[in-house]
Amino acid sequence: MSLLKKIKPEFYDLLRSKFDDKDLKRILAAVELADIAHRGQLRRTGEPYIHHPVEVAYLICEMNLDCDTIITAILHDLPEDTNISVEEISRRFGKTIAFMVDGVTKLSHVRLQKDWFGLLGLRKQRLSYFEQQIETIRKMIMATSKDMRIILIKLADKIHNMRTIEGVLPEKRLRFAKETLDIYAPIAERLNIGKWKGELEDLTFPIVYPEEYKVISELYTKQLGAREKKFDKIIKSLLKIFSSSPIKIVRISGRIKHKYSFWKKLKKVSNDYSKIYDLIAFRIITTNEQDCYTALGLIHKRWKPLPGLIKDYIAQPKPNGYQSLHTTVYGPGRNIIEIQIRTQEMHEEAEEGIAAHWHYSDIKNQGAKGYVNNKLTNIKKGQLIWLKELARWQKQIKDSRELEHALSYDFFKDRIFVYTPQGDVRDLPEGSTPIDFAYSIHSDIGNKCSGARVNGKLVGFDKQLKNGDVVEVITNQKSSGPKWDWLEYVKTSNARSKIKSSLK
Ligand code: MN
Numbered sequence: 001m002s003l004l005k006k007i008k009p010e011f012y013d014l015l016r017s018k019f020d021d022k023d024l025k026r027i028l029a030a031v032e033l034a035d036i037a038h039r040g041q042l043r044r045t046g047e048p049y050i051h052h053p054v055e056v057a058y059l060i061c062e063m064n065l066d067c068d069t070i071i072t073a074i075l076h077d078l079p080e081d082t083n084i085s086v087e088e089i090s091r092r093f094g095k096t097i098a099f100m101v102d103g104v105t106k107l108s109h110v111r112l113q114k115d116w117f118g119l120l121g122l123r124k125q126r127l128s129y130f131e132q133q134i135e136t137i138r139k140m141i142m143a144t145s146k147d148m149r150i151i152l153i154k155l156a157d158k159i160h161n162m163r164t165i166e167g168v169l170p171e172k173r174l175r176f177a178k179e180t181l182d183i184y185a186p187i188a189e190r191l192n193i194g195k196w197k198g199e200l201e202d203l204t205f206p207i208v209y210p211e212e213y214k215v216i217s218e219l220y221t222k223q224l225g226a227r228e229k230k231f232d233k234i235i236k237s238l239l240k241i242f243s244s245s246p247i248k249i250v251r252i253s254g255r256i257k258h259k260y261s262f263w264k265k266l267k268k269v270s271n272d273y274s275k276i277y278d279l280i281a282f283r284i285i286t287t288n289e290q291d292c293y294t295a296l297g298l299i300h301k302r303w304k305p306l307p308g309l310i311k312d313y314i315a316q317p318k319p320n321g322y323q324s325l326h327t328t329v330y331g332p333g334r335n336i337i338e339i340q341i342r343t344q345e346m347h348e349e350a351e352e353g354i355a356a357h358w359h360y361s362d363i364k365n366q367g368a369k370g371y372v373n374n375k376l377t378n379i380k381k382g383q384l385i386w387l388k389e390l391a392r393w394q395k396q397i398k399d400s401r402e403l404e405h406a407l408s409y410d411f412f413k414d415r416i417f418v419y420t421p422q423g424d425v426r427d428l429p430e431g432s433t434p435i436d437f438a439y440s441i442h443s444d445i446g447n448k449c450s451g452a453r454v455n456g457k458l459v460g461f462d463k464q465l466k467n468g469d470v471v472e473v474i475t476n477q478k479s480s481g482p483k484w485d486w487l488e489y490v491k492t493s494n495a496r497s498k499i500k501s502s503l504k
Pocket of ligand 1: 052
């Protein structure tokens with residue numbers, strides 16, 4: 001019996017139904033390799049390590065991603081945690097998979113600084129610095145992941161790590177959860193993967209904001225206890241509204257909105273609960289766009305809409321591609337309810353977003369020529385949509401107002417990302433040297449700098465840093481401070497002004 005069948009039978013069955021024997025064999029070979037390589041390692045939950053990559057790959061498979069992505073997910077922790085190198089993966093599974101495994105491994109070096117935790121107590125000034133840093137990290141993750149599938153694997157990795165957070169040491173839980181909530185959930189949102197964004201937020205909210213979570217939970221119990229029972233009644237009323245019209249309804253469902261997004265909204269209206277109407281929401285799925293508008297009209301004829309809350313995201317999609325009609329109405333018994341109306345296709349897009357464009361069935365299709373990462377390659381049908389998506393999304397990053405204060409430069413050009421030996425990230429202009437790096441940490445470190453190591457090797461002060469370099473500053477407490485010639489080596493105005501003021 002295959003090993004995978006023993007570890008997770010439903011995964012094995014799902015693979016059988018999706019892939020031919022050749023692909024299945026490759027996937028099972030990856031499981032065998034990962035099992036042998038991780039043998040003896042346990043997750044902190046006590047499970048053998050192999051369960052983790054298998055669960056990550058299962059999430060990827062549930063998203064209908066292609067065979068290469070599933071294999072990459074199975075192998076994603078090998079270079080970091082075992083003696084199997086990227087080169088060996090390349091020999092056994094080919095360049096594409098090796099490239100993606102390497103990409104996922106690199107992303108694991110992107111972390112938040114330890115001393116940023118206990119954030120709630122931070123002074124405002126530090127907080128904006130923090131916001132700026134996490135935005136840099138988000139963008140770095142997106143910009144350095146040359147293949148979007150790398151990000152999808154990282155998101156799945158985070159979901160499984162958060163599902164098993166009870167196995168993490170308590171002092172590390174907050175940091176893990178905060179990183180996931182602040183960096184990865186927003187990335188899932190930008191890629192329009194509603195399903196994963198929701199799960200990441202649900203899993204992390206109670207850990208990152210336990211007090212707030214408690215307050216919101218109590219509010220929910222109070223406000224919703226009675227209303228939830230009315231779900232069926234409201235769905236029946238909706239069906240009745242549509243019964244005399246020719247429109248085809250695929251499905252109507254009612255749900256309580258996610259607590260985290262509710263809390264975020266509540267903060268925006270200064271905690272005035274009466275200003276939030278959409279604690280419960282109904283979703284109407286139709287077969288075509290015209291029926292969405294007809295349904296909206298019929299609802300408004302029956303129930304009065306609240307002013308200013310009708311949104312047409314079909315005619316004007318959100319920047320991440322999300323499409324739907326939204327309205328908030330005085331429903332039966334004057335209960336205020338939110339209603340979202342969209343087609344089945346729009347619904348799938350909202351749940352799976354960019355992942356939907358990597359569906360393995362699309363990848364089998366013949367494609368046209370096009371550009372990926374400035375290189376002419378064969379573009380398959382699914383990827384053409386994906387490229388449009390990426391362009392739209394890069395534009396969104398540039399347009400986004402939340403970034404304006406954080407960045408006065410064009411993120412995609414002329415910046416490099418380098419790490420401290422602890423894995424903290426610094427972003428610097430291209431051409432920066434170890435002295436720029438030292439001053440970016442602290443002016444004292446800059447002033448006492450006596451040498452530097454880049455990727456473990458001693459370098460001169462004129463060494464130009466490259467993307468991904470790990471830089472270690474050597475300081476000498478007896479140092480007499482910066483020298484005049486340092487000014488020739490620095491690129492950042494920060495370092496320049498600090499050197500000048502110290503020389504005076
Ligand atoms: Mn992992």
